[in-house]
Amino acid sequence: MPELTTTPAGVNDFVVKFANVNGTGSASANSLIMKSIFRMGVPVVGKNFFPSNIQGLPTWYEIRVTGEGWIARSGQVDLMVAMNAETYARDIAEVSPGGYLLYDSSWPRPALLSRDDVTVIGVPLAQLCSENFEGARARILMKNIMYAGVLAALLGLDPEVMRSLLGESFARKPALVDANMKAIGLGYDYAIEHFDCPLPLRVEKLDRTRGHFMMDGNTAAALGCLYAGATVGAWYPITPSTSLMDAFRTFCARNRVDPETGRHDYLIIQAEDELAAIGAVIGASWNGARAFTPTSGPGISLMNEFIGLAYYAEVPAVLFDVQRVGPSTGMPTRTQQCDLISCAYASHGDTRHVLLFPADPEECFYMAVQAFDLAERLQTPVFVLLDLDIGMNDWMVPDLEWDDAYQPDRGKLLTADMLEKIDKFQRYVDVDGDGIPWRTIPGVGEKGAYFTRGSGHNQFGNYTEDSAEYKELVDRLLRKFRTAAGMVPEPVVIRRAGARGAIVSIGSCDGAVREALALLNRQGVPLDYMRVRGFPFGEQVEAFLAEHETIFVVEQNRDAQLRSLLTLETAVDKRKLHSILHYSGFPVSSDFVVHGVNEAFAKGEAA
Amino acid sequence: MIKPRIENPRLPRNELGRSRRAYEGGMSTLCAGCGHDSITAAIVQACFELSLPPQSLAKLSGIGCSSKTTAYFVSGAHGFNAVHGRMPAIAAGASAANRQLKYLGVSGDGDSLSIGLGQMGHAIRRNVDMLYILENNGVYGLTKGQFSASADIGSKSKRGEANTHPPIDPVLLSLALGATFVARSFSGDKEQLVPLIKAGLSHQGFALIDVLSPCVTFNDHEGSTKSYAYVRGHQQVPVAADYVEARKEITVSYAEGESVSVEMHDGSRLLLRKLDRDYDPTDRARALAYVQERAARNEHVTGLIYVGEGRRNFHERHQTPEEPLNALPYSRLCPGAGRLAEIVAGYR
Secondary structure: OOOOOOOOOOEOEEEEEEEEEOOOOHHHHHHHHHHHHHHOOOOEEEEEEOOOOOOOOEEEEEEEEEOOOOOOEOOOOOEEEEOOHHHHHHHHHHOOOOOEEEEEOOOOOHHHHHOOOOEEEEEOHHHHHHHHOOOHHHHHHHHHHHHHHHHHHHHOOOHHHHHHHHHHHOOOOHHHHHHHHHHHHHHHHHHHHHOOOOOOOEOOOOOOOOOEEEEEHHHHHHHHHHHHOOOEEEEOOOOOOHHHHHHHHHHHHHHOEOOOOOOEOOEEEEOOOHHHHHHHHHHHHHOOOOEEEEEOHHHHHHHHHHHHHHHHHOOOEEEEEEEEEOOOOOEEEEEOOOOHHHHHOOOOOOOOOEEEOOOOHHHHHHHHHHHHHHHHHHOOEEEEEEEHHHHHOEEEEEOOOOOOOOOOOOOOEOOHHHHHHOOOOOOOOOOOOOOOOOEOOOOOOHHHOOEEEOOOEOOOOOEOOOHHHHHHHHHHHHHHHHHHHOOOOOOEEEOOOOOOOEEEEEHHHHHHHHHHHHHHHHOOOOOEEEEEOEEOOOHHHHHHHHHOOOEEEEEOOOOOHHHHHHHHHOOOOHHHEEEEEOOOOOOOEHHHHHHHHHHHHHOOOOO | OOOOOOOOOOOOEOOOOOEHHHHEOOOOOOOOOOHHHHHHHHHHHHHHHOOOOHHHEEEEEOOOHHHHHHHHEOOOOEEEEOOOOOHHHHHHHHHHHOOOOEEEEEEEHHHHHOOOHHHHHHHHHHOOOEEEEEEEOOEEOOOOOEEOOOOOOOOEOOOOOEOOOOOOOHHHHHHHHOOOEEEEEEOOOHHHHHHHHHHHHHOOOEEEEEEEOOOOOOOOOOOOOOOHHHHHHOEEEEEEEEEEOOOOOOOOOOOOOOEEEEEOOOOOEEEEEEOOOOOOOOOHHHHHHHHHHHHHOOOEEEEEEEEOOOOOOHHHHHOOOOOOHHHOOHHHHOOHHHHHHHHHHOOO
């Protein structure tokens, strides 16, 4: 929880939004600006709002500079860098009163001067590029880097930090460093000459990013898979999960290839579809490897049949669902938390699954490792539910820690030696009373052989159509699910003296909710907070719900899926649960949560 | 159903000292006379003759009558009866985890040629190291006699309707997709089938054996092109294959130009006796043309149709180590705390 400190308005506390055309290299410029601020010791929040397209459509990038270290969107835009003439109208409309708009004045746009509460800054970027660079493509790319130079002057960014970042990016092409620095210099000099730099909105060096780094959740989850000892990954490319497997491949190439023999201690299957991807994961896990698949909602829909098989036949599997806006194809590059129900109950028949809900890339790393342990201990599919916001945006992450004493928890796995010592192996007998049977992996020996099937089977693994045998097995699966409630991560609970109620939330809502809680507290509305981190819900979730009479459930979907899960899977009285729902496809902001709570109190919906 | 496990001490033993009984499984619940049971018997015989340690085999299947049969042989091997048409994905994943087991997939014409066509095609494309036996009877048995995608045009159902859609021939399909071992056989011809199964299990890469396996209940009548009588009367065998294990001498001799010996990856050999002098089972294009021509004459080409040792298999393409991935020590997989600090530092 960042401490609330007071800073002069605008200094280290503002939002810059970039309106670009996708496919023009703007991502590099925006990331250069964000990284520069981060390296100046000032916390940042970066959000990418991009289209499902390769080139030519509008795309936005938002950087919140927050000396206080908040981790969500604020809901404001203080400086709009308007580089896409097609979206000028909506871009200027979005600027907060007293804010600024920077645009390419090579072609003057009087329409941009329509608001008298916004200061418009024109820099003839295209013209400067034409005068200084050759070739159409170079001119487009340099135009974007040039606005980074303008911003360096306007916001007080350190050009030396920029130079060293460029040097790292183009380590193999040093000539590009000079070209980029030339563009930055042109923009910088133009701004210094024509405007009163820096603006009241500006960056001043702090020391609040030490011990942190910038990473997206997909990369962090992939790193978790590497450290968990996963050897088999199977996937079908789908936005926004693709970069998870890309990162895993990169980490493996650097850490799992024998430099002498070229041997790969991993195998990645790019499957023909999601059905095959989860099938390969189940085949590999059944055969004793740690295996996983990254996907998104449409992939989960396709995987349903196999998920039911893994549940019923008790095969471990790890799935990362990087949620995007549904239903159907939906909006593939927008974020939502809309697969809670479809994952919790995936597949036909009575099925219930273990879910983990990371809130940020840090938790993606640790929960990825935990997911493999849980999948093997519980012998069942485990879902890690990220969303596009966590998965694809760069977050400021505290340094990850690793305990070299860690060993993978393979759960109740009988080795050849252990099999020798027992009289008879029976696959689905509940020897220990916790609902979790012992398993063997193929090749261990004839004594350990059994038949895995998704058809009715009894506790010995034999086919059955006998009612009593069927019920015995599925009732044990239910006991196992109850055991799981004590194994998944506990909720994070924060209490405030004199709380008038509580907020319950999940995943990437965390940052917005924490900031909202602080703002509400200042407004005299103290609230307790619980963020659920695992399903099935454990005793702590039940107790927290029982203890509060007014509970706001903040989540990012239309149908209040978390609220539904809470009402279905705990004893809570659903009349106590008031939904605050955000489902626009953009990450939820603290403003939105504050407004939702205040409105509910004002209307008397919540007491 | 459990079979009695008492063995006659005089039963023949293989090199492991095991009798044929060691390769049997549970009692079949298929209809009496089902072709699939004969294939099961041929698998048992082949595994016995190969002296395969039962635990070195993994049995995989999808859904359907054929897919049930993995429970009826080698009960000392792990088995996985997956979901309909998805056995190839299980096979790819299982093979990825442990390249040292032998994978025997059993599927049917519904499982492979309709719902699972894509997965079978991609297992071929990946050249997953497995023997894939497709028990082909032209009908859906468990749902009582609908035509499958392998039913020939004009072939009649039990109720007398003629099939109007052309068949998908798994042999032509796998040849076209680049399968490295393609054979067809008949459940009623154990002499032909057993050596093919042995060769298929020794082959490195994807081996398909399409076995015509009449359905006695729904597709063994007059007018069916997949009945016992029809298949017996319409077989065309260009090549007779015999399988010779690595350690054994070749004792039969054939006249010059009549036989070909193909060395398998594990040192065993396939002795191929040409019954049709012009046929060359190492020529994919000719094999395709031959099967198509005979199909146009309503004949089923059986025997070894194509073999091409040497194409890189799934694991060779992925450069995995010789040891199974599922047996690599964790210390080799986890880069450790020091490396994590370096990785993190790269993201500042």
